[in-house]
Amino acid sequence: MAGVLFGIGVGPGDPDMLTLKAVKAIKEADVICLPKAEKDKCVAYQIALPAVPEIRYKKTISLDFEMTSDTVRLEQIHGEFYQKYKQLLIEGYNLAFLTIGDPTVYSTFGYIMKLAKKDGIEVEIINGITxxxxxxxxxxxxxxxxxxxxxxxxxxxxxxxxxxxxxxxxxxxxxxxxxxxxxxxxxxxxxxxxxxxxxxxxxxxxxxxxxxxxxxxxxxxxxxxxxxxxx
Incomplete structure (x- = not known):
């Protein structure tokens, strides 16, 4: 059975503003996905860390999401990154993609979510304070x-x-x-x-x-x- 891809909003910056649902999902996730190659420099990770200290011991996929207005290049980047998540999802692992604020507002997670849904993979959005x-x-x-x-x-x-x-x-x-x-x-x-x-x-x-x-x-x-x- 395939795993679930969670898009988790960690709020704007204060760890105390994480929702209980977000904390629970992060704790239960098998793999943490971050939109930054160095997790110690990833804002979303640093917000979540004080609220969920266990996150430091979880398997993490950290990738730099290049900022570009070139739609062709952007589609290529997201496709390449998604392939790194896809195999783990197919193998049954639950992945938590952390994003600042809320996943439904100007979030990189949105691109990954669309690709996962095309493959029939279950996706769940966990809102964060915008x-x-x-x-x-x-x-x-x-x-x-x-x-x-x-x-x-x-x-x-x-x-x-x-x-x-x-x-x-x-x-x-x-x-x-x-x-x-x-x-x-x-x-x-x-x-x-x-x-x-x-x-x-x-x-x-x-x-x-x-x-x-x-x-x-x-x-x-x-x-x-x-x-x-x-x-």
Missing amino acids: SFCGSAAAAGILLSEGEENIHIISGQGNIDEELKLSGTKIIMKSGKNISAIKEKLIPLEEADRIIVYAVVDCGKETEQIYKGAMMIPEACKYMMTIIIKEK
């Missing part, structure tokens, strides 16, 4: 009230149209576009139309919270979430 929920709590704000909408936006492209949407806007994956994003947000804030919050390294000891688009650091921060509230 970075935007954790960031809102850290900033002491609500994401929405009443009938207010919430929009999740990728900061990788042109966001002019998305910023016109009504309700709360959450920008993820801002990366190297942070300067361009700030240029769009500052005039809106100066016109007293929005309030901008940014949280870096949510839940970690290095967590930083900024209020105001002007205050957002321009140095590229992978673990940054921007929340835009309408006035």
